[in-house]
Amino acid sequence: KIRTHILCTGQVYYTLLQARELNNVRDVAISRVEQLHPFPWDLVRDHVEKYPNCEFVWAQEEPLNMGSWAHVEPRLRTVFNNTENHSGKAIRYAGRDPSGPVATGNHKQHVFEEWAFTSQALFGEARKPSDIVSGVPKWD
Numbered sequence: 001k002i003r004t005h006i007l008c009t010g011q012v013y014y015t016l017l018q019a020r021e022l023n024n025v026r027d028v029a030i031s032r033v034e035q036l037h038p039f040p041w042d043l044v045r046d047h048v049e050k051y052p053n054c055e056f057v058w059a060q061e062e063p064l065n066m067g068s069w070a071h072v073e074p075r076l077r078t079v080f081n082n083t084e085n086h087s088g089k090a091i092r093y094a095g096r097d098p099s100g101p102v103a104t105g106n107h108k109q110h111v112f113e114e115w116a117f118t119s120q121a122l123f124g125e126a127r128k129p130s131d132i133v134s135g136v137p138k139w140d
């Protein structure tokens with residue numbers, strides 16, 4: 001039973017996949033949307049219909065004002081409105097806050113932001129990990 005379906009693009013997929021496996025999270029599906037333009041309307045629609053009773057999350061490593069969120073959010077809304085199970089559903093954003101630079105320039109801040117958006121995507125809230133195993137956050 002899938003409660004959350006995370007959509008993303010790029011390397012963040014592997015970050016989320018490793019965290020999901022290490023934390024034994026079995027009720028979260030993670031899907032990569034690699035082609036953003038032209039947007040694969042039919043493929044995404046058919047894929048999201050596989051999970052009729054879940055919440056959707058867009059996860060990206062880039063800050064809110066960068067990355068692909070502004071491009072995919074209205075398209076995903078349109079896809080949802082053209083499905084049997086998800087019409088009217090919103091998609092939640094999990095990523096860094098808006099920022100001028102792409103990266104913080106501070107390693108500790110970067111690590112903090114990475115585990116914050118990873119836990120937001122997987123659990124719906126920013127949580128501090130209890131441990132880091134091979135660079136992957138572990139939550140209790």
